[in-house]
Amino acid sequence: DAKTTQPNSMESNEEEPVHLPCNHSTISGTDYIHWYRQLPSQGPEYVIHGLTSNVNNRMASLAIAEDRKSSTLILHRATLRDAAVYYCILRDLPSGTYKYIFGTGTRLKVLA
């Protein structure tokens, strides 16, 4: 199973951009890169996903390296509400179905 590596924790000042890195050197050609975040006492929530090209949505941007061995989740202006654990996940593709394999994620602390 392809795995991801993320820093255990990061800090950011409020209203500054945040770049959350993820390494996935064993990614296969059909693995999608997904990001979820988990606020305290809540279930994970979807943030963004991509395959090869960079992606933007209202929450964040996803920058994917050309060789796809790493990616970066970009929060353009961090707010206190963005303090959460961020998970970078590869959609495992055994037998044509999809399964998430979560790691331990990056705990983001936003400083006021």
Next chain:
Amino acid sequence: EAGVVQSPRYKIIEKKQPVAFWCNPISGHNTLYWYLQNLGQGPELLIRYENEEAVDDSQLPKDRFSAERLKGVDSTLKIQPAELGDSAVYLCASSLSSTGLAGVGEQYFGPGTRLTVT
């Protein structure tokens, strides 16, 4: 639109007692997942349903855990008997599908049930 509903939110039981968790997925979602999340760890998949069929239960400890999805909608996860090591958060999630391009889309998670076994 209502999200994934789980109950109870919290449960405290003594070891060797049975416990059950209930999940109501988002309407129209064919795929339902049960995850286990230990403190400081990411969620781990226990079982995945496609409609009423359990298509991936390889991580479910079948000696004490059981699950069912009645009529392909609501689902119940049961532990009998509970052990101290079962203390964790049990998360339910749903998605439109888990196969093909539709399976690439997001999973919607409920708030979870925090189980404490004493």
